[in-house]
Amino acid sequence: MRFIKRLLMLLIALAVVLLGVMFTIHNTTRVSIDLVLVTLPEASLSLWLIGAFALGALLGLVFSSFVIMALKTRLYALNKRISASQRELEKTRLSSSKDLA
Numbered sequence: 643m644r645f646i647k648r649l650l651m652l653l654i655a656l657a658v659v660l661l662g663v664m665f666t667i668h669n670t671t672r673v674s675i676d677l678v679l680v681t682l683p684e685a686s687l688s689l690w691l692i693g694a695f696a697l698g699a700l701l702g703l704v705f706s707s708f709v710i711m712a713l714k715t716r717l718y719a720l721n722k723r724i725s726a727s728q729r730e731l732e733k734t735r736l737s738s739s740k741d742l743a
Contacts, residue, residue: 662692 669688
């Protein structure tokens with residue numbers, strides 16, 4: 643099963659690389675990007691599009707990591723509360739069993 647998964651991932655990676663190369667070959671038109679305040683230098687359309695995609699992916703990873711860290715912190719605090727509640731419950735059970743005896 644592990645071999646099949648690795649083979650499938652390799653085939654997907656090769657397909658993505660092949661599509662990227664084909665995309666780059668077919669989009670060689672040189673363009674300059676005007677961002678109102680700044681005009682970026684002239685480069686191939688494929689370079690700008692791949693760069694924008696990579697920047698978007700990087701920003702997505704950064705912002706999602708903040709969310710993940712906040713959720714992990716919340717999970718840690720909740721697990722700590724659960725442990726404290728379980729200890730308190732155990733103490734209550736022990737004291738009630740002593741009272742019955």
